[in-house]
Amino acid sequence: MATYVLSECDIGPLPRIFPRPRNGVISNNKNNNNPSKIDGVVGGTDLNHPSNWVSGGSRERDLGMKPLSVESVDGKGRDGEMINGVGEDDEFDPGAPPPFRLAEIRAAIPKHCWVRNPWRSLSYVVRDVLVVFGFAAAAHYLNNWIFWPFYWAAQGTMFWALFVLGHDCGHGSFSSNPKLNSVVGHLLHSAILVPYNGWRISHRTHHQNHGHVENDESWHPLPEKIYKNLDDQTRTFRFTVPFPMFAYPFYLWTRSPGKTGSHFDPNSNLFGPNEKKDVIISTTCWMAMIMLLVGLSFVMGPIQMLKLYGVPYWIFVMWLDFVTYLHHHGHEQKLPWYRGKEWNYLRGGLTTIDRDYGWINNIHHDIGTHVIHHLFPQIPHYHLVEATEAAKHVLGKYYREPKKSGPLPYHLFGNLLSSMKQDHYVSDIGDVVYYQTDPQLYGSSQKLD
Numbered sequence: 362m363a364t365y366v367l368s369e370c371d372i373g374p375l376p377r378i379f380p381r382p383r384n385g386v387i388s389n390n391k392n393n394n395n396p397s398k399i400d401g402v403v404g405g406t407d408l409n410h411p412s413n414w415v416s417g418g419s420r421e422r423d424l425g426m427k428p429l430s431v432e433s434v435d436g437k438g439r440d441g442e443m444i445n446g447v448g449e450d451d452e453f454d455p456g457a458p459p460p461f462r463l464a465e466i467r468a469a470i471p472k473h474c475w476v477r478n479p480w481r482s483l484s485y486v487v488r489d490v491l492v493v494f495g496f497a498a499a500a501h502y503l504n505n506w507i508f509w510p511f512y513w514a515a516q517g518t519m520f521w522a523l524f525v526l527g528h529d530c531g532h533g534s535f536s537s538n539p540k541l542n543s544v545v546g547h548l549l550h551s552a553i554l555v556p557y558n559g560w561r562i563s564h565r566t567h568h569q570n571h572g573h574v575e576n577d578e579s580w581h582p583l584p585e586k587i588y589k590n591l592d593d594q595t596r597t598f599r600f601t602v603p604f605p606m607f608a609y610p611f612y613l614w615t616r617s618p619g620k621t622g623s624h625f626d627p628n629s630n631l632f633g634p635n636e637k638k639d640v641i642i643s644t645t646c647w648m649a650m651i652m653l654l655v656g657l658s659f660v661m662g663p664i665q666m667l668k669l670y671g672v673p674y675w676i677f678v679m680w681l682d683f684v685t686y687l688h689h690h691g692h693e694q695k696l697p698w699y700r701g702k703e704w705n706y707l708r709g710g711l712t713t714i715d716r717d718y719g720w721i722n723n724i725h726h727d728i729g730t731h732v733i734h735h736l737f738p739q740i741p742h743y744h745l746v747e748a749t750e751a752a753k754h755v756l757g758k759y760y761r762e763p764k765k766s767g768p769l770p771y772h773l774f775g776n777l778l779s780s781m782k783q784d785h786y787v788s789d790i791g792d793v794v795y796y797q798t799d800p801q802l803y804g805s806s807q808k809l810d
Contacts, residue, residue: 455694455759463736466737469751469754469755470751471747471748471751474741474751475739477741478741479541482741485526496512496519512673513672513676514676517675519673520553520680521681523550523553525728527557532738534740547646551647551650554610556644559640563579564579573709574698580690582787583619587618587786588799595618601781602778606678607682654670680725683773683777684725687716687777689713690784691714691780692761694761697793697794698712698796700791700794704792711736715732715760716773717729717765717766718766733748782798784798786799
């Protein structure tokens with residue numbers, strides 16, 4: 362049962378490609394010379410050592426691809442040429458190789474955006490921790506059922522803000538001091554029942570393989586074969602809101618369908634032999650927090666602890682699943698996923714999506730400004746908006762401007778619901794694939810033929 366919730370001007374010459382297929386269509390190119398990795402980024406990158414991430418000298422080879430061979434759903438090929446990148450009268454193809462390199466994006470970002478100020482980072486920690494304790498003290502003092510729902514929504518949002526600051530520690534964007542990052546990351550993540558190192562290592566895998574069907578770690582698509590083999594109940598719950606919004610704790614224990622291992626187990630295939638000690642430390646901190654919560658339950662009573670901590674924790678989980686899912690799903694335009702020689706770090710990163718959360722942007726430290734974060738995770742969160750603005754002229758149409766939000770991001774619920782109804786699986790074959798829809802998912806319990 363636990364598995365039911367698991368699982369985006371100065372440009373060079375433009376390549377000629379075939380237009381993108383519209384409905385879960387697969388393209389497969391065996392003869393392109395795209396690199397499958399970028400030096401210093403893919404393979405062995407440690408999020409606690411940002412110097413290992415992309416630097417100004419990182420670059421890809423020129424992407425002189427031959428035309429992609431495209432098959433439609435009915436298996437018939439389609440011909441047609443277009444110019445990729447800017448304007449023209451033809452349709453833009455988000456699955457085409459970009460006419461720019463990672464180094465060009467990096468060069469467009471002002472130098473000061475790369476500077477990590479530990480005092481500024483710590484000021485956000487102090488601010489958020491004071492707000493968390495202030496909310497808890499007010500709720501405990503008032504203990505009023507009129508106040509409790511407001512407290513749960515506000516405190517759960519602040520737990521999510523704490524997670525984002527710990528997330529910065531994991532990337533090394535919090536400071537240039539690995540020990541400070543580790544201490545602060547453990548304190549923040551353990552307080553909200555996240556095993557810091559276990560998460561940090563798997564999140565590194567996510568960034569190193571973003572946009573890759575099989576190798577990505579977070580909210581990656583299910584290949585058709587795995588999707589077909591899910592039992593009916595699992596498939597229904599996985600794609601029925603609100604159940605996927607409670608997935609995160611289950612993911613920490615058992616990962617997603619088609620993958621094995623646990624974020625708490627030092628022997629999990631998530632981790633290398635030299636990372637076992639780190640995982641043990643984080644799991645121990647997680648267990649200490651559990652013991653603290655149990656002790657407080659004896660002192661204050663389990664119902665009071667449920668109201669003070671339990672409900673906000675699940676609000677935090679919903680925020681985490683909601684935001685992270687929409688970073689990679691739910692855009693109005695079908696976006697590609699890659700495998701094989703078609704995947705590289707840049708193309709995968711360009712499939713991520715920026716989102717506007719209105720008033721929440723400042724509270725959760727601009728985590729919705731996600732494209733530049735995915736490409737350059739060592740940039741501190743307080744420079745992401747400026748860095749994104751500076752890079753837009755390089756990214757061109759590969760950057761998808763987020764829809765402006767009102768004070769609260771109610772509009773994003775439509776994106777979530779639409780994606781859950783349409784984005785079910787991708788083909789088992791092809792190196793550029795798009796989500797396909799199971800028309801029987803909500804209307805029939807029968808398996809796909």
